[in-house]
Amino acid sequence: MNTKYQTIESLHKELIARSFTAVELLNSYLENVDARESELNCFVSQTREQALEAATKVDSMIESGREISLVGGIPAALKDNFNWIGTKTTASSKILDNYVSPYNATVTQRLLDANAVFVGKTNMDAFAHGSSTETSDYGVTANPYNTQRVSGGSSGGSAAAVAANMSVYAIGSETAGSVRGPAAWCGLYGFAPTYGRNSRYGVVAMGSSLDRPGVLANCVEDCALVTDIIAGKDSHDATTIPVEKVEYRKALSADHTGLKIGIPKQFLDERIDPQVSARVREMLAEYEKLGATLVDIDLLDPKYAVAVYTIVCRSEVSSNLARIDGIRYGHVSEKKAESVLDQIAYNRGEGFGNEAKQRSMTGAYALSAGYYDAYYKKAQKVRTLIIQDFANAFKQVDVIIGPTMPTVAPEQGVTKNNPLFGELADMLTESSALAGLPCISVPVGVNNENLPIGMQIFGPQFAEQLVLDTAYIYQTRIAK
Amino acid sequence: MKYEIVIGLEIHIQAKTKSKMFCRCDAKYFNAAPNSHVCPVCLGLPGALPVPNKKAIEQCIRLSLALGCNINMFSKFDRKNYFYPDLPKAYQISQYDLPFGYEGNVNIDLSGSREKQIRITRVHMEEDTGKSIHSETKTLLDFNKSGVPLVEVVTEPDFSDVKEVLSFAKRLKQIVKYIGVSDADMEKGQMRFELNMSLRKTGETSLPKYKVEVKNIGSISVLEKVITYEYNRQQEILEKGEIPVQETRGLRDLSGVTYSQRVKEEANDYRYFPEPDIPPIIYTEKEIQELRQTLGELPSEKKARYINDYGVDAALAETLTATKAKAEWFEKAIEGVEDKEVIVAVGKWFVGEVVALMKASKSKLSQLKIQPKQLVALVQLLKSSKISAPSAKQVVVAMFESGIDPETYIRENGLEMVNDESAIQAVVEKVVASNPKVVADMQKNPNAYKFLIGQAMKELQGKANPQQVDKLILARLTSGSN
Ligand SMILES: [Zn+2]
Numbered sequence: 001m002n003t004k005y006q007t008i009e010s011l012h013k014e015l016i017a018r019s020f021t022a023v024e025l026l027n028s029y030l031e032n033v034d035a036r037e038s039e040l041n042c043f044v045s046q047t048r049e050q051a052l053e054a055a056t057k058v059d060s061m062i063e064s065g066r067e068i069s070l071v072g073g074i075p076a077a078l079k080d081n082f083n084w085i086g087t088k089t090t091a092s093s094k095i096l097d098n099y100v101s102p103y104n105a106t107v108t109q110r111l112l113d114a115n116a117v118f119v120g121k122t123n124m125d126a127f128a129h130g131s132s133t134e135t136s137d138y139g140v141t142a143n144p145y146n147t148q149r150v151s152g153g154s155s156g157g158s159a160a161a162v163a164a165n166m167s168v169y170a171i172g173s174e175t176a177g178s179v180r181g182p183a184a185w186c187g188l189y190g191f192a193p194t195y196g197r198n199s200r201y202g203v204v205a206m207g208s209s210l211d212r213p214g215v216l217a218n219c220v221e222d223c224a225l226v227t228d229i230i231a232g233k234d235s236h237d238a239t240t241i242p243v244e245k246v247e248y249r250k251a252l253s254a255d256h257t258g259l260k261i262g263i264p265k266q267f268l269d270e271r272i273d274p275q276v277s278a279r280v281r282e283m284l285a286e287y288e289k290l291g292a293t294l295v296d297i298d299l300l301d302p303k304y305a306v307a308v309y310t311i312v313c314r315s316e317v318s319s320n321l322a323r324i325d326g327i328r329y330g331h332v333s334e335k336k337a338e339s340v341l342d343q344i345a346y347n348r349g350e351g352f353g354n355e356a357k358q359r360s361m362t363g364a365y366a367l368s369a370g371y372y373d374a375y376y377k378k379a380q381k382v383r384t385l386i387i388q389d390f391a392n393a394f395k396q397v398d399v400i401i402g403p404t405m406p407t408v409a410p411e412q413g414v415t416k417n418n419p420l421f422g423e424l425a426d427m428l429t430e431s432s433a434l435a436g437l438p439c440i441s442v443p444v445g446v447n448n449e450n451l452p453i454g455m456q457i458f459g460p461q462f463a464e465q466l467v468l469d470t471a472y473i474y475q476t477r478i479a480k
Numbered sequence: 481m482k483y484e485i486v487i488g489l490e491i492h493i494q495a496k497t498k499s500k501m502f503c504r505c506d507a508k509y510f511n512a513a514p515n516s517h518v519c520p521v522c523l524g525l526p527g528a529l530p531v532p533n534k535k536a537i538e539q540c541i542r543l544s545l546a547l548g549c550n551i552n553m554f555s556k557f558d559r560k561n562y563f564y565p566d567l568p569k570a571y572q573i574s575q576y577d578l579p580f581g582y583e584g585n586v587n588i589d590l591s592g593s594r595e596k597q598i599r600i601t602r603v604h605m606e607e608d609t610g611k612s613i614h615s616e617t618k619t620l621l622d623f624n625k626s627g628v629p630l631v632e633v634v635t636e637p638d639f640s641d642v643k644e645v646l647s648f649a650k651r652l653k654q655i656v657k658y659i660g661v662s663d664a665d666m667e668k669g670q671m672r673f674e675l676n677m678s679l680r681k682t683g684e685t686s687l688p689k690y691k692v693e694v695k696n697i698g699s700i701s702v703l704e705k706v707i708t709y710e711y712n713r714q715q716e717i718l719e720k721g722e723i724p725v726q727e728t729r730g731l732r733d734l735s736g737v738t739y740s741q742r743v744k745e746e747a748n749d750y751r752y753f754p755e756p757d758i759p760p761i762i763y764t765e766k767e768i769q770e771l772r773q774t775l776g777e778l779p780s781e782k783k784a785r786y787i788n789d790y791g792v793d794a795a796l797a798e799t800l801t802a803t804k805a806k807a808e809w810f811e812k813a814i815e816g817v818e819d820k821e822v823i824v825a826v827g828k829w830f831v832g833e834v835v836a837l838m839k840a841s842k843s844k845l846s847q848l849k850i851q852p853k854q855l856v857a858l859v860q861l862l863k864s865s866k867i868s869a870p871s872a873k874q875v876v877v878a879m880f881e882s883g884i885d886p887e888t889y890i891r892e893n894g895l896e897m898v899n900d901e902s903a904i905q906a907v908v909e910k911v912v913a914s915n916p917k918v919v920a921d922m923q924k925n926p927n928a929y930k931f932l933i934g935q936a937m938k939e940l941q942g943k944a945n946p947q948q949v950d951k952l953i954l955a956r957l958t959s960g961s962n
Contacts (some may be wrong), residue, residue, distance in 0.1 A: 083527050096526065103520045105527060202520075202527040208756035238531045238758050316756055319561055322570030323524040327621070340619070344563050367561070367751035376753055 008168055008222045012070050015062060022055035022062070022073030026117055029075040033119060033166045040142045040151075042161040043120035044080045045088050051075070054117045061115070070225055072115035077167035079158050080121040081128060081204040082213075084108045091204040092136040093126040095324055095331045095351025105202025106237065107171060107213050107230045114229050119167055122157030126353050127321065128173065128206040130154055131181050131425040134415040135355040142412070143185060145451055149409040152182030153422070158216050159186035169217040169226055175206045176309055176422075177404065177429025179214035180441035184454020185409035187443040189471065190216045191223035193464045195436030196241040198227070199234035205320040207313035208239075210433050220472045223440065224248035227464070246464070253469050254476045260397040261287055261470075262297040267402030267428055275447040276403045280455050283444050284401060286478040295397050300389045304382055305431035310423050311366050311379040312434070318363030321356060324348070358419060387435045394460045399470050403428060404441040404454035429456065438464040440471045444479070483679040483715055485707070486688060487645055488601075488637035490674040491652060492630050493662045494608065495539040501607045501629035502530030502573065509624035510668050522627035524568030529757050532557070536629035537580065537605060537761060538771060539661045543631055544581020544603040545772050546659050547652075552578045553763050557605075557755040562748045566610035566621055576752040579604030580761075586655075587780060588647040593794055598648050599636035606630050631661065637676065637687065642707045649673065649700045651779075658804045659775050666699045673697040675706060678724070679714045693728045694738050705736025713738070782807055790814070790823045799831050805845045806835070813852030825859045829876065837880045849883030850876075858886040870942040871895040898944045901952070904936075908952045911935045922957060929957055 015022055030048065037043065058073035078084060081091040083101040090096040104112065111118075125135040133141040133156035141156040143149040144164040151160040155172030159182030162170045172179040174192045183190025192198075192214035200211050215226045228249050234240045263284060268277045288294050326332045326347025333346035352360070366375035393400065406428060415421040423430070432439050439458035446452050455474075459467040500507050503521035520528035544551060558576035581603035587595045610626040612619050633652065639645045653664045653671060664671040674695050678688035692710060697703050710729075717724045729738035777785070779801050786797040801807045810830055814823045834850060858875055861867045867875065867890055878889045890896055898904060911932050912919060921928040936949045 081527070083525075089526065091526070099526070101525075103525070103528075200527075201529050204526040205529075236531060237529050239756075315753060319559055319571055319751070319753070322561060322563065323568060324526065325563065325565075325570060327565045328523060328568060329525070340565055341563060344565075364561075364751060367753050369749045369751070372751075372753070 006168065007219050008070055008074050008217075008225055011074055011168065012068075012072070015058070015068070015073050018062065022058040022117065023052065025073060026051055026055040026075050026119070029119060029166055029168070032164060036144070036164050036166070039147055040144060040160050040164055041139050042077070042122055042141055042157045042164065042166060044090055044092055044123050044136075044138050044157070046120040047087055047118055048120075050087070051117045051119050054112075054115060058115050058117070069114035069229065071111060071229060073117055074169070075117050075119050075167045076111070077120055077122045077158055077161040077170035078108065078118045079124055079155050079170070079172050081124060081173060081206075082108050082121075082171060083202040083204075084112075084118070084121070087121060089121070089204065090138075091127050092124045092133075092138055093351070093353060093356065094137040095326075095348070095356075096329070097137075097331065099329050101202075103202060106199035106234045108202060110230050111171070111226075120161075122155070122161055122170060122172075124157055124178075125154035125355070125422070127204065127317070127356050128154035128175055128178055129317070129355045129359055130415065130422040131177065132410075132415050132421065133157065134412070135353060135422075137353055140412055143409045143451075145187065145446075146409070146449070148411055149451065150185070150412055150414065152185035152405075152409060154178040154182075155190075155214075155216060156182045159183055159188055159190070162186070162188055162216050162218065169215060169222050171213060171226075171230075172216050173203055173206075173211060173213045174429075174433065175210045175212075175313060176426035176433045178426075179216060180404045180429050180439060180454065180456055181426060183216050183441040184404035184443070184456075185452060186216075187446070187452030188216050188218060189220055189223050189440060189442055189475075190214060190454075191220075191227065191440040191468070191471075192438070193227060193231060194241065194438045194461045196239050197231045197246070197438070197464065199230075199232075199237040199240050201234055201236035205316075207316040208320060209316060210309075210313060210436075212436075220440070220442075220468055220475050221249060221252065223471075224252055224468050241462070248465055248468050251465055252472050254473045256466075256469055256473065257291050259287070259292040259399070259470065259473075260295055261292050262295050262393055262397030262400040264297050264299040264393075264400060264402055266299055266301050271406055271427075272403055273407040276405070276407060276453050279444050279447070279453045280401070280403045283455055283474065283478060287401075287473070290473065290477060297393050297397060297400070299393060299400075299431065300386055302427045302431060305386060305434060306423055306427050308379045308382045308386065309426075309430040309434055310362075310420070311375050312383060314359045314363035315366045315376050315379075316363070317356075318360045318367065321352070321360055324351070326351065355422075383434050386431050390431075390435045390437065390460070399457050399459045399463075399466060401455060401457050401470075404456040405429075408447050408449070408451035408453060432456075432458045436461060438462070438467045440467055442471045442474050442479075444474075482682060483711075483718065484640055484682045484684070485642070485711060486637050486678050486680055487639035487707070488676040489633075489635045489639070489645065489648070490676070491633045491649075492672045492674070493543070493633065493656055493664060494670040495536050495605075495629040495631050496660065496662050497533055497536045497539065497629055499533060500627040501533050501536050501605070502627055505627065507628050509628070512624055514620070514622040515624060517624040518626070522568065523623055524570070530573055530755075532758055532761070533629060539629070540580045540603060540605040540631045541763070541768065541771050542659055542775060543633070543656065543661045544584065545768070546655050546775055546778055547581065547584040547586055547600045547603060547633065549581030549584030549600055549603055551581055551763065551768050553765070553768070554578065554760060555580050555763075556760045557758045558752045559755050560606075561751040564609070565619065566612045566623075566626070568610060568623060568626055572606060572609065573755055573758070574606035575604035586648065586651060588644060588651050589798070590644065590647070596638075596644060598638045598644070601634040601636050603631060603633050606632060642704055645707060646700060646704055649703060653700075654779050654802065658779055669698060673703050675703065675710075677707065677710050677714075679711070679718060690724050690726045692724060692726070695728060695730060695741075697731065699734075702731070702734050702736060705734075706731070706738060709736045709738060779804075779807075786827075790827075791820045792824055792827055796824075796827050796831060800827055809845055809848075809852055813856050817856060822856065822859055822863060825863070826856055829855055829859055833873065833876045834880060837877065849881070850879040851883065854879055854883075854885060861886055861890070865897055865899065865945055866890070867895055867897050868942055868945060871897075895943060898940055901948075904940065904944055904949060904952055905956075907936050907939045908949070908956050911939065912953070912956055919957065929953055
């Protein structure tokens with residue numbers, strides 16, 4: 001069976017038509033896992049048993065003529081920070097090495113309810129701290145296009161799994177560019193809707209005010225279709241948008257006349273790899289040919305977003321990671337402790353990797369008495385300015401387009417001696433993340449070294465449909 | 481006294497809700513098996529998120545309103561970060577700079593019917609922690625209490641003696657129970673006190689330079705003991721010309737003796753910041769107005785009404801309004817009664833006899849056999865002289881024991897008052913005739929005849945009006961023998 005670039009819907013139709021069974025489909029994807037997993041390291045844990053069980057169930061449903069959801073029986077991958085009952089949820093950190101989740105994340109639950117077939121839990125930067133998966137305690141995930149390169153992060157395992165056809169789509173999560181970035185570097189579509197559209201319940205928290213689950217896939221339709229299943233108000237997450245159901249896939253349209261596209265000059269300046277910016281400009285010219293109007297816009301410099309993002313996110317990280325103390329779960333030190341607080345310190349000191357420690361400490365510092373006003377409070381003020389900056393921009397334009405990442409996937413080892421690599425690599429995705437804007441990275445070809453280039457499209461809050469449609473124009477009328 | 485006490489209080493009250501503050505676990509954990517009321521949220525599992533309990537927030541706002549507070553229409557939750565094994569998230573969700581209620585006040589009664597106003601600084605909402613159970617070799621953790629809603633009331637340092645503190649504590653407990661925010665059952669830990677106390681020279685007005693905090697005081701009687709203990713301890717230090725250390729002190733038992741727990745210098749920096757998992761809480765004036773209407777009549781308002789509308793005196797009004805149940809029983813009784821004299825009498829009989837019987841038999845108001853309207857009937861029989869006061873006491877005991885109607889009991893036991901003057905006169909003649917010595921003593925002691933009233937009442941089996949007997953005997957003696 002050829003598994004190359006099949007869309008979810010086409011596979012679904014073939015399952016219904018009984019061209020092959022869900023178990024056969026699963027096995028063909030598992031063959032790809034067998035073939036490349038040792039070289040790529042996409043998964044923290046494989047869940048073949050659960051996958052087989054789910055696929056078998058779908059087959060019996062089809063046999064008995066029952067209707068199945070579009071994702072029913074379609075092989076998928078789940079980032080390791082999503083809780084799934086009975087599986088290890090490590091968030092790629094050894095401190096949770098033995099942690100088996102007793103509950104499901106809402107996203108996991110909604111997909112399981114739709115008979116999703118998960119082949120495994122994907123590797124990531126530990127606790128999503130990074131843009132390379134190099135901070136994972138389970139090794140780096142290599143880029144399927146060039147195994148000397150990183151796959152991006154933090155959802156690097158998810159991106160590589162889809163790019164290597166180990167799964168049809170994958171669930172990722174993004175705090176700044178953790179879906180868009182790896183999608184860009186692995187030649188995929190990576191979609192994150194407005195903050196609050198997808199429930200965060202059961203996703204190991206990084207920066208609570210920024211985190212949002214997203215989808216990595218081979219096409220816009222798949223991103224829309226999976227979002228239709230996972231999105232919507234969740235009574236377990238007080239920050240979800242109070243809309244029960246969305247239907248982006250059905251409404252997808254590549255027929256937008258008079259689309260106004262904003263091009264922020266700060267996203268295409270000398271800080272961006274010339275091949276990347278040149279490619280994005282070419283694509284913008286294609287939109288123009290199709291009748292879109294290109295508008296040069298002036299946004300706050302990304303350097304402000306980097307600073308604000310670093311402070312806000314690390315502050316939240318310092319608080320969110322504090323619960324992992326080895327008391328109820330997590331690594332327990334064998335060292336003899338004098339006091340219970342010492343015991344907690346030993347557990348955490350041994351269990352956390354350097355990146356988590358460094359982010360926790362800088363975050364705690366920013367929240368400390370005497371520094372709070374200078375850092376956290378000020379950062380929140382600038383965050384408000386960034387949100388206003390976008391609101392002003394969207395008075396002039398419908399969507400904004402720019403490169404997703406300033407470069408293509410770098411060589412492995414890039415994060416060594418570069419403690420801010422994650423935040424700097426994500427410089428073009430942080431401002432939109434701080435504003436919670438819906439965004440998608442689309443694959444716009446490769447550079448002269450055959451490394452994928454990503455172009456991101458984002459729109460105002462709640463404008464998921466327009467963002468997806470703009471990507472759909474690219475997919476169906478520009479990329480063809 | 482050379483030193484004057486300066487005290488501020490913080491009171492934690494467990495709000496009465498079905499589920500916990502941020503999850504759906506059953507909030508009634510008392511006597512439940514350890515860790516049987518837990519879920520990913522209150523255990524602080526990775527990825528779990530808090531969803532605020534609207535009912536608990538409303539309870540906090542209702543108490544704020546009952547304590548005369550202003551309400552922050554735009555409020556939010558904050559994280560208070562610190563490590564402790566029974567704090568599963570390593571932060572407590574609380575409120576930092578925008579509490580639901582702020583700047584209120586409560587009047588407390590002092591001796592001699594004086595009142596004092598205690599200022600309320602703030603009323604905010606937070607979640608309870610789990611419970612550590614220490615044994616010699618290990619510590620066990622029970623998270624049933626984790627995430628139970630707490631309303632925290634903070635006062636200004638307005639208390640200057642122990643009586644004021646106790647009066648406030650009782651008043652607050654009364655209000656909390658009245659409006660149904662909590663059962664305030666201290667034995668179940670539903671109301672806990674934290675004391676901030678220092679001493680200053682009598683006459684000084686500025687706040688002392690130090691403050692001693694005593695946490696986790698579980699009852700009003702221990703609170704009293706702690707204040708006494710701390711007064712002596714701090715006074716001794718001040719006498720030596722030293723200043724007591726600014727610190728947190730704890731209790732080992734119920735004796736009131738405190739010990740140093742943590743010196744302030746090493747206090748935690750809680751790194752408060754807005755809870756990003758919960759959007760700001762916004763209320764409208766209309767919603768607050770609706771909540772205000774659910775408060776009903778507060779104890780102080782009820783008391784004032786009893787005094788003004790019924791002519792009940794302050795002490796009786798205080799007793800009648802002590803609990804909502806008592807006040808409701810009383811109000812059910814006097815419903816439709818116009819005669820203020822009867823209303824006051826019903827109040828007195830209720831408090832003096834019924835409640836006393838209830839206490840003696842350790843029964844509850846809700847189990848009473850005597851019905852409110854029956855007590856009114858008894859009072860009316862008394863007022864219309866159908867029965868004497870001594871008989872009425874006998875009747876009320878019977879009513880309390882069996883719920884019998886007063887008329888029925890009086891009839892069955894022949895307790896109707898003797899209103900026939902000739903019958904009384906006959907008894908008077910008989911008593912006078914058989915006590916010539918007493919009659920003779922009247923020359924020396926005009927009050928000697930009082931003995932005869934007792935004799936006559938005995939003869940009449942207490943079923944006559946003593947005043948009437950008095951009048952007839954006096955008339956008989958002063959008119960000479962005829
Ligand atoms: Zn719970």
